Amino acid sequence: MPRLVLEIAHAPFGHENAYAGLFIAMGWVSVGNEGVVVLRGDGVYAGKKGQQDPFKEINLPPTEKQVRDVLETGGRVVADRRSLQSRGIGEDMLIEGVEVLGEEIRRLIIEQGERVLAL
Amino acid sequence: MVGKKTLGIMIMSAPFGSQYADHMCRVADRAIDMGYAVEVFLYGDAVHTQMNEQAPKLFFNVGEALKKLIDRGAIVNSCEICSVARGYIKGEKDGKKDYSSTKLIEGVRFTTIYGFVDMLARADKVISFGGS
Numbered sequence: 001m002p003r004l005v006l007e008i009a010h011a012p013f014g015h016e017n018a019y020a021g022l023f024i025a026m027g028w029v030s031v032g033n034e035g036v037v038v039l040r041g042d043g044v045y046a047g048k049k050g051q052q053d054p055f056k057e058i059n060l061p062p063t064e065k066q067v068r069d070v071l072e073t074g075g076r077v078v079a080d081r082r083s084l085q086s087r088g089i090g091e092d093m094l095i096e097g098v099e100v101l102g103e104e105i106r107r108l109i110i111e112q113g114e115r116v117l118a119l
Numbered sequence: 120m121v122g123k124k125t126l127g128i129m130i131m132s133a134p135f136g137s138q139y140a141d142h143m144c145r146v147a148d149r150a151i152d153m154g155y156a157v158e159v160f161l162y163g164d165a166v167h168t169q170m171n172e173q174a175p176k177l178f179f180n181v182g183e184a185l186k187k188l189i190d191r192g193a194i195v196n197s198c199e200i201c202s203v204a205r206g207y208i209k210g211e212k213d214g215k216k217d218y219s220s221t222k223l224i225e226g227v228r229f230t231t232i233y234g235f236v237d238m239l240a241r242a243d244k245v246i247s248f249g250g251s
Binding site for chain 2: 002004007009016017020021023024027028031033115116117118119
């Protein structure tokens, strides 16, 4: 089964990349492929639960829904522990199912990264 | 392309604002020299790379480099939704998805995210540019 690691380093709402990356991840896992989304740097904000766009300013689906869709379709979503700590984001603030990894995240990228996309 | 290894490339940055597009074209060109079949996916702002008649006075001409890649056999796919959003193919689509436009470099094709997923799956190697 083809494997993909997709690293997201931008926060949602202010930038297109988190949305665009999760769009690819969903397409990838929805056809039966193995995929891991790595949230690093500001990308960890995409893993927060309780996201809203009450004023419909950008009118894109919250990345929370995309993350849940990827998880429900069999993909993995992991967040970098250091990136979370430096931004004051506790593990209890993450969407259920998002894994938190420390140094192991580097190993995961190398081992699972037959194909690696960085956004 | 039977027997050739395929290099898949995704790029997200527009030309000129950064050098990712230059670098992508040069890497793709070298990969063809090395015997790879090259497939490119233009995503997000990178769809501006497909604009015809780019005429930078000082910078590397990404449009000409992209034309050369297509002439050398590279497949250049562009994100359909991103291209519609940026006005490249609005209103010019027919039933066969033939997007003829003077704005576009000849030979650029359009695809959905699923077309890109297929490209990723069949590639032997994948490189992404300009995402971070």
